[in-house]
Amino acid sequence: MLAMNYKNVYELVNNNNNEAIKLLKTIDNTDLQIKILKIKSYSKHVLYFNEAINILNSIEEKKLKKRMFMPILNSLINFNKKKVQEFLNYISSKYFLNEDDLQFFLNNNININNIISKNCIILNKNYFNKNELIIKKKCPNCLNELKKDYINKSILITQFNKHYSFSFNNIKNYNTFIDGNNIIFYDNKKVIYKSFIKLRVIYDKLIKLNYKPIIILHRRHRDFLKKNFPKKYKDIKLILKSLNIFYTPYKQNDDLYFIYGALKTENSYIVTNDKLRDHIFKSKDDNISRLYSKWLETVIIRYTYNNKIIEPNKVSQIAQNINNIWHLPLKNGKWICLK
Numbered sequence: 001m002l003a004m005n006y007k008n009v010y011e012l013v014n015n016n017n018n019e020a021i022k023l024l025k026t027i028d029n030t031d032l033q034i035k036i037l038k039i040k041s042y043s044k045h046v047l048y049f050n051e052a053i054n055i056l057n058s059i060e061e062k063k064l065k066k067r068m069f070m071p072i073l074n075s076l077i078n079f080n081k082k083k084v085q086e087f088l089n090y091i092s093s094k095y096f097l098n099e100d101d102l103q104f105f106l107n108n109n110i111n112i113n114n115i116i117s118k119n120c121i122i123l124n125k126n127y128f129n130k131n132e133l134i135i136k137k138k139c140p141n142c143l144n145e146l147k148k149d150y151i152n153k154s155i156l157i158t159q160f161n162k163h164y165s166f167s168f169n170n171i172k173n174y175n176t177f178i179d180g181n182n183i184i185f186y187d188n189k190k191v192i193y194k195s196f197i198k199l200r201v202i203y204d205k206l207i208k209l210n211y212k213p214i215i216i217l218h219r220r221h222r223d224f225l226k227k228n229f230p231k232k233y234k235d236i237k238l239i240l241k242s243l244n245i246f247y248t249p250y251k252q253n254d255d256l257y258f259i260y261g262a263l264k265t266e267n268s269y270i271v272t273n274d275k276l277r278d279h280i281f282k283s284k285d286d287n288i289s290r291l292y293s294k295w296l297e298t299v300i301i302r303y304t305y306n307n308k309i310i311e312p313n314k315v316s317q318i319a320q321n322i323n324n325i326w327h328l329p330l331k332n333g334k335w336i337c338l339k
């Protein structure tokens, strides 16, 4: 094998698998690359299929990758259809799956809606013999309302609590958490009198739109007003007094408060132009970071330079089962209702 080029064997597996098996049989399972090739090759052959599974089982847990499981899944489809769904569920419990991974199931109309939902897949193609619908909130086909918070927020809350513990009890009457820092720095990169006017304008607009806002602002913006704004500090004080504000303590990241507030509240919103990406949810676990971005999509309200409010979608772009009817999102922004 040392003399053999890895790429040649790889091609042999694709072009003449029986020859590839013969060759691979002569090579020890020492190297991980060889094991992967063997899994790919053996799993295609009914007589060697079990050996492929044994090789997969011999790989250390931390070295396992989704691509090592996929050839086995694809062969199960041919050799043992009864086990396919079970194995798919198993892979899905370990890895994030995409539309390509699920081609067989989609093309054959096998019900994997749960997996599509759990993996936050937005389909490129309409695999169903159904019309594509525009859904703002209520489905025009079955008249059910889709949900905004369809994802499992408890996973995110657990992750959050692993890293931080603090009390933020003033949140009960609010559903919209304003990143005050982001707004007051937005136009000028530094805080000036106009920054506080902007804060009030955005706050007032949110009230008019029936949101229940609270501003999260670092304490230092209140504590040094007189020093920083010797001429305007009285006006600024009046503005701040007229708003609902939660002042975050020193030595604490104020972002954590509005993220936490929005996680703990149903149908919540965060007002910020920040991407909120550099966070605890940028974890090694794709599962959590994908849920987090999905959640942000329906939570973040943005604002423009002219203080125009840009509201998010009212429904999560995620496959939703409402009253036992599945709704699947498409890349073109439309939906399929499987009623």
Ligand SMILES: [Zn+2]
Pocket: 139, 140, 141, 142, 143, 144, 325, 327, 337, 338, 339
């Ligand atoms: Zn529907």
